[in-house]
Every structure is written in structure tokens, then in C-alpha cells.
Amino acid sequence: MDKLPTHLEKILRVTEYDDRGTMSGNIVCDCGCKTFGIKYFGEVYPPHVIGVRKMGENRYSCVVKAVCRNCAKEWLLFDYSKHAYDGFICEDGVTVSDDKLINAAAGDERDFEIEISIEFDDEEQFTEEVIGLDERDFTPNDRFNIWSWVVINLKCAKSGKKLKDFVNIELA
Numbered sequence: 660m661d662k663l664p665t666h667l668e669k670i671l672r673v674t675e676y677d678d679r680g681t682m683s684g685n686i687v688c689d690c691g692c693k694t695f696g697i698k699y700f701g702e703v704y705p706p707h708v709i710g711v712r713k714m715g716e717n718r719y720s721c722v723v724k725a726v727c728r729n730c731a732k733e734w735l736l737f738d739y740s741k742h743a744y745d746g747f748i749c750e751d752g753v754t755v756s757d758d759k760l761i762n763a764a765a766g767d768e769r770d771f772e773i774e775i776s777i778e779f780d781d782e783e784q785f786t787e788e789v790i791g792l793d794e795r796d797f798t799p800n801d802r803f804n805i806w807s808w809v810v811i812n813l814k815c816a817k818s819g820k821k822l823k824d825f826v827n828i829e830l831a
């Protein structure tokens with residue numbers, strides 16, 4: 660079975676997968692619902708692009724969460740301090756508390772379908788560059804959790820309007 664990022668195991672329905680370093684899929688809540696509100700923190704580039712926000716000297720943040728419109732469960736999709744190669748391995752990421760998150764809206768639409776694509780190291784590269792060099796105890800499976808690129812595309816549930824590259828950030 661395809662190995663998924665730990666925090667997306669229950670909600671990522673894979674559409675494309677390459678063990679050497681890319682995967683894409685749709686987010687579906689474990690209740691079956693495909694429609695979510697989006698809460699985020701980051702640098703905002705209007706109308707609908709979120710980037711990494713500078714928080715201080717060599718400190719950056721970006722967080723995206725999905726809130727199920729059926730059961731109200733909240734799912735973390737991306738936190739720069741946890742899932743970005745630079746933010747986590749190089750430790751330049753900081754997280755933010757939930758009260759800093761903003762609800763995404765496109766006009767009066769606040770319900771979205773979510774598509775996510777990520778890039779990560781292949782096993783050889785991860786073993787050499789992370790497991791071999793980092794003092795923390797990483798295992799080969801950690802490479803699925805530490806990304807070099809993330810793209811999140813949204814689609815308005817009502818109008819079908821697409822917010823392409825809502826997030827599109829190089830992370831390494």
C-alpha cells in the first residue's frame with residue numbers, strides 16, 4: 660500500500676503516486692464528506708494565494724487546516740514548521756495558535772473541495788541527507804512527512820470556481 664504522510668493517512672484519497680517523490684490526491688473527511696471550510700495563517704497575496712509569512716529573523720510560518728462541513732472535525736493539512744524541509748529539518752519554521760487562523764472566503768463562498776500535491780525526497784536521498792546527517796532519530800518513513808514542495812488547490816463547492824495554487828510553496 661502507498662505510504663502516506665502520517666497526518667493525512669485518514670483523509671488523503673490518492674490520485675497519483677510515485678514512491679520516488681510525488682503524490683497527489685483529494686481530501687475526504689473520515690465521515691465521507693468532501694466539502695470543507697479552510698482556516699489558514701500565512702502571507703496573503705490577493706485574491707487567493709497564501710505564502711509563507713516572515714515572523715522574525717529566519718523565522719517563517721504557514722498553516723492550513725480543513726474543517727469538515729458535515730461533522731465539523733478539523734484536519735491539519737500543512738504546517739510549515741512540521742512538514743516543510745526547511746521549516747522542520749532546518750528549523751526555521753514556527754507554528755501559530757489556532758486563534759491566529761483566518762477563514763478562507765472567495766466572494767461569499769466558504770465551502771471548498773481540496774486537492775493537494777506534495778513532493779518529498781526519494782529514499783536514497785533522504786537516507787543520505789537527513790538520516791545520515793541529522794541528530795534526530797528519523798526513519799525512512801519520515802520522508803513522507805517532510806516535504807520539499809506543497810500545492811493546495813481549492814474548488815468552490817457551490818459555483819465550481821477553482822482557486823488554483825491557493826498554496827504553492829517550495830519548501831526546500
Ligand SMILES: [Zn+2]
Pocket residue numbers: 688689690691692727728729730731732
Ligand atoms: Zn466529516
